[in-house]
Amino acid sequence: MGNTLEQVDTHEPGFALHVEDLTVTYGATPVLWDIDMDIPPGVMAAVIGPNGAGKSTLLKAVLGLLKPVAGHIRFLGRPLSEMRQAIAYSPQRQSVDWDFPTTAGDVVEMGLYGELGWFKRPNREHRARALAALQEVGMEAFAERQISELSGGQQQRVFIARALVQNTPIIILDEPTAGVDVTTENIILELMKRLRDRGKTLIVVHHDLTNVQAHFDWLVMLNVQVVAQGPLNEIFTEENLRATYGRRLSP
Numbered sequence: 600m601g602n603t604l605e606q607v608d609t610h611e612p613g614f615a616l617h618v619e620d621l622t623v624t625y626g627a628t629p630v631l632w633d634i635d636m637d638i639p640p641g642v643m644a645a646v647i648g649p650n651g652a653g654k655s656t657l658l659k660a661v662l663g664l665l666k667p668v669a670g671h672i673r674f675l676g677r678p679l680s681e682m683r684q685a686i687a688y689s690p691q692r693q694s695v696d697w698d699f700p701t702t703a704g705d706v707v708e709m710g711l712y713g714e715l716g717w718f719k720r721p722n723r724e725h726r727a728r729a730l731a732a733l734q735e736v737g738m739e740a741f742a743e744r745q746i747s748e749l750s751g752g753q754q755q756r757v758f759i760a761r762a763l764v765q766n767t768p769i770i771i772l773d774e775p776t777a778g779v780d781v782t783t784e785n786i787i788l789e790l791m792k793r794l795r796d797r798g799k800t801l802i803v804v805h806h807d808l809t810n811v812q813a814h815f816d817w818l819v820m821l822n823v824q825v826v827a828q829g830p831l832n833e834i835f836t837e838e839n840l841r842a843t844y845g846r847r848l849s850p
Contacts, residue, residue: 614673615640615769615800616661621670623653623660630656632824634670638802640768643795644817645805645831649844652822654804655691655773662688662771674769687762688771692755692778703749703757704742707732710761732764733757737786752783759787763794770794772803788814811835 614637621634631653638644646654659665661672663679674682687710707729708721721729733739736756746754755775762770772791776784791801792814805811811818811831818834820826820843827839 613639615642615675616802617671617673617676618661619671621657621660621672622668623656623665623670624668629823631660631667634821634825636819636825636828638800638817638819640675640800641795641798642817643791643801643803643815644819645803645811645815646819646821647805647808647811647843648821648826652843654821657821658688658771658773658802658804662686684765685767686769686771687765687767689758689762689773689775691773692751692758698747701746702743703733703738703746703753703760704729706746706757707760707764710764728764729760732760735763736760736790752779755779756783756787759790768798769800769802772801774804774806777806808840 616636616638618634618636621631621636622629623631634657646657648654656665660667660670661679672679674686679686704726708725710732711721711725711728730739730742733742736759738753738756738760741749741753741757746757749757755778759772759775762772775787775791779787788810791803795801795816803815805815812835815831817829818831819828820834820839822843826843827834
């Protein structure tokens with residue numbers, strides 16, 4: 600994947616993700632309406648908004664998991680069809696069947712299928728990479744453990760390790776700290792910051808307004824439409840929060 604990324608011709612210079620005129624509907628109901636959004640490379644970007652704002656829908660739409668009514672999407676200046684191997688995605692933990700009979704190590708190795716293809720078995724090098732990813736999230740001791748036996752926070756860390764093993768420049772995470780204990784939340788947030796410091800772009804649906812300021816540097820405030828976006832220290836204001844959440848300033 601490294602050679603491909605070096606040859607990227609950025610049509611929207613400077614943007615890891617460029618979204619223009621994106622509209623998604625469920626039946627006749629608009630879930631996202633006329634979204635324009637730009638996220639520069641090398642930032643830790645939070646997407647925040649109230650329940651039903653379309654945050655997870657936005658991620659699924661830019662990743663091609665939902666078909667929009669309209670819209671123009673570019674990653675590093677290129678369409679998704681050319682950039683799938685440049686993006687790692689971790690969905691909400693609740694959307695995954697954790698009773699599937701497989702180990703934590705196997706789950707992480709699944710992140711290499713885009714590189715291997717579905718019919719080639721991981722070799723020793725691939726297994727070492729998977730174990731290194733588990734080690735980075737503090738889960739190497741659980742590599743042979745069935746995922747159904749893991750706690751919610753441990754399962755979340757395994758899914759993040761699956762994203763890490765892909766070694767992509769863009770990592771998209773949907774609610775990675777939802778439903779985990781404080782210790783796990785801190786581990787995940789510190790890991791994300793280390794990845795950002797290595798030059799990765801992280802795009803994260805996040806629910807906890809109390810730690811947005813402490814951990815993120817770019818912000819997208821969403822409620823069906825984009826209310827505000829930009830450097831966090833410029834747009835994380837009372838006025839923008841009220842415009843996003845209304846009178847109820849909680850996600």
